Amino acid sequence: MKLKSSYIYQLSDMRRAIAIFYFILLCVLVFGFTVSGAKFTISGNIISSTTESGFGGMEICSIIFLFVCGLNSFKEFFRMLMQNGISRRTLFLGRIMTILSVCAGMAVIDKIILLIGKLIASHSSRIGFTGLFDMIYAVRMDQVSGLQMQVDGFIFNMCLYLAAMTIGYFITIAFYRMSKIAKITVAVGVPMILLNVVPILDAMLLNGVIMKTLINTVSFAFGFKNGGNPYFGVVSLLLIAVVFCALSWLTMRKAVVRD
Amino acid sequence: MNGIELRNTSKDFGNVQALKDVSVHFEENKIYGLLGRNGAGKSTLLNVITGRVFANGGEVLVDGETALENDSALQKIYMMSEKNYYPENMKIRDVFKWTREFYPDFDAAYAAKLAERFELNTDKKVKALSTGYSSILKLITALSTNAPYILLDEPVLGLDANHRDLFYKIVIEKFSENPCTIIISTHLIEEAAGVIDHVVIIKDGKIIRDESRDDLMSKGYTATGAASVVDGYIADKNVLGTDSLGGLKTSYILGTLNRNDVPAGIEISKMDLQRLFIQLTNA
Numbered sequence: 001m002k003l004k005s006s007y008i009y010q011l012s013d014m015r016r017a018i019a020i021f022y023f024i025l026l027c028v029l030v031f032g033f034t035v036s037g038a039k040f041t042i043s044g045n046i047i048s049s050t051t052e053s054g055f056g057g058m059e060i061c062s063i064i065f066l067f068v069c070g071l072n073s074f075k076e077f078f079r080m081l082m083q084n085g086i087s088r089r090t091l092f093l094g095r096i097m098t099i100l101s102v103c104a105g106m107a108v109i110d111k112i113i114l115l116i117g118k119l120i121a122s123h124s125s126r127i128g129f130t131g132l133f134d135m136i137y138a139v140r141m142d143q144v145s146g147l148q149m150q151v152d153g154f155i156f157n158m159c160l161y162l163a164a165m166t167i168g169y170f171i172t173i174a175f176y177r178m179s180k181i182a183k184i185t186v187a188v189g190v191p192m193i194l195l196n197v198v199p200i201l202d203a204m205l206l207n208g209v210i211m212k213t214l215i216n217t218v219s220f221a222f223g224f225k226n227g228g229n230p231y232f233g234v235v236s237l238l239l240i241a242v243v244f245c246a247l248s249w250l251t252m253r254k255a256v257v258r259d
Numbered sequence: 260m261n262g263i264e265l266r267n268t269s270k271d272f273g274n275v276q277a278l279k280d281v282s283v284h285f286e287e288n289k290i291y292g293l294l295g296r297n298g299a300g301k302s303t304l305l306n307v308i309t310g311r312v313f314a315n316g317g318e319v320l321v322d323g324e325t326a327l328e329n330d331s332a333l334q335k336i337y338m339m340s341e342k343n344y345y346p347e348n349m350k351i352r353d354v355f356k357w358t359r360e361f362y363p364d365f366d367a368a369y370a371a372k373l374a375e376r377f378e379l380n381t382d383k384k385v386k387a388l389s390t391g392y393s394s395i396l397k398l399i400t401a402l403s404t405n406a407p408y409i410l411l412d413e414p415v416l417g418l419d420a421n422h423r424d425l426f427y428k429i430v431i432e433k434f435s436e437n438p439c440t441i442i443i444s445t446h447l448i449e450e451a452a453g454v455i456d457h458v459v460i461i462k463d464g465k466i467i468r469d470e471s472r473d474d475l476m477s478k479g480y481t482a483t484g485a486a487s488v489v490d491g492y493i494a495d496k497n498v499l500g501t502d503s504l505g506g507l508k509t510s511y512i513l514g515t516l517n518r519n520d521v522p523a524g525i526e527i528s529k530m531d532l533q534r535l536f537i538q539l540t541n542a
Contacts, residue, residue, distance in 0.1 A: 002330040005360045013346075079344035082311055084361035085333035085406075257311040259342045
């Protein structure tokens with residue numbers, strides 16, 4: 001009963017943000033299609049009339065949106081639910097259910113938008129519209145049916161969204177638990193180490209070993225080393241989501257309400 | 260055992276021991292005054308009951324079941340905090356709507372009636388409320404939940420005299436119509452004394468008094484008179500404190516009054532709860 005309340009509250013709060021996100025996304029897509037499909041005349045010269053204007057990978061917007069949503073999913077909810085006699089465990093389970101619902105829902109919506117976009121694009125020689133999954137696993141298009149490709153794409157996107165949102169959720173809980181000094185140290189230190197120190201050390205001392213290992217790991221994790229099998233990616237992304245969910249719970253189970 | 264029971268509860272914040280082995284039982288259908296000076300541990304005690312902070316030791320039971328991370332126990336309690344934990348952009352009517360989702364016995368009609376009595380505009384957002392109206396929102400929400408245990412931490416913070424008076428009236432009305440346990444943690448002892456049944460006084464993280472208001476009040480009295488006469492009278496008494504003005508001395512005494520012992524020239528009067536509290540917590 002309380003789990004349902006926790007879920008309904010957390011999901012309800014996201015509905016408005018999702019509606020705004022898709023409104024903006026659709027506006028951008030409509031604008032993009034209109035611009036791509038139109039002939040422009042500048043100083044009497046026709047431009048873009050023969051070249052194809054392609055845009056795709058709109059799921060990246062969803063990934064960023066869900067990551068940011070994850071980042072904004074703790075403090076306010078924690079306070080509100082603790083105020084209303086909900087335990088941390090029920091809050092967390094409600095959040096997991098919310099994440100699953102939102103990611104599945106957005107994967108479906110994105111797939112529908114993608115299919116409609118492709119349908120429109122198929123009527124024009126100047127517009128190209130491709131999904132992120134099709135871009136990453138283009139080689140698979142020749143191996144499986146169109147329907148299988150759509151199903152694979154939906155599952156892959158959903159797992160990608162789950163990973164993005166759970167990472168965001170963990171980061172915000174970790175920051176909530178940290179002291180002010182720890183927050184600054186992590187916020188400055190982690191990006192600096194990952195983006196500056198490691199690449200410099202790798203290039204100067206390790207002869208690019210870290211970068212090569214990273215590329216090999218990503219290639220394996222996303223199935224590029226196995227004929228572009230997306231289910232390697234699905235499993236890897238699910239693992240990431242599970243690990244960050246577990247870390248989130250371990251971090252929040254002893255969280256206290258702070259003023 | 261019904262009620263809220265704390266057993267050997269301790270809580271540290273770094274080097275500061277906010278609660279020291281506290282054992283106390285808040286019984287059903289009573290109005291408690293949880294009294295203590297700033298930093299005595301009142302809010303910590305309430306936060307430990309509701310699981311907002313974790314105790315270092317001991318346990319909290321609600322109607323016999325452990326309260327820690329237990330939804331069914333926590334649902335019996337509604338705590339109004341000094342701070343506001345509702346989302347800032349939420350409208351007041353949505354606060355009521357969502358509280359009803361979590362507390363199914365929430366009486367929306369009663370909340371609307373109280374909002375009208377306090378002149379609280381329910382179309383406003385939480386962030387638009389003044390300190391006083393923020394307290395009013397929290398009070399209305401707490402009293403409308405119909406939870407068996409309502410914890411009010413500094414309930415009259417920022418309220419003007421009229422609203423404070425209205426609040427005490429509403430607490431009495433509510434309690435007579437629908438008895439429940441109300442724990443009022445406050446500094447304004449004189450005002451709250453009229454509604455309190457039972458007093459729990461906390462000092463430096465320890466419970467120093469836990470008894471009915473009438474019992475407590477009957478144990479204290481003041482003796483006023485010439486300093487030399489008063490000094491003679493109080494020599495063998497448990498004196499909590501004294502005030503002197505010129506040659507006149509007032510002593511605050513804890514114990515049963517025996518009128519036959521009182522020498523001529525000493526005036527005896529009852530000690531009010533606030534005076535008793537001041538003397539007990541200064542001692």
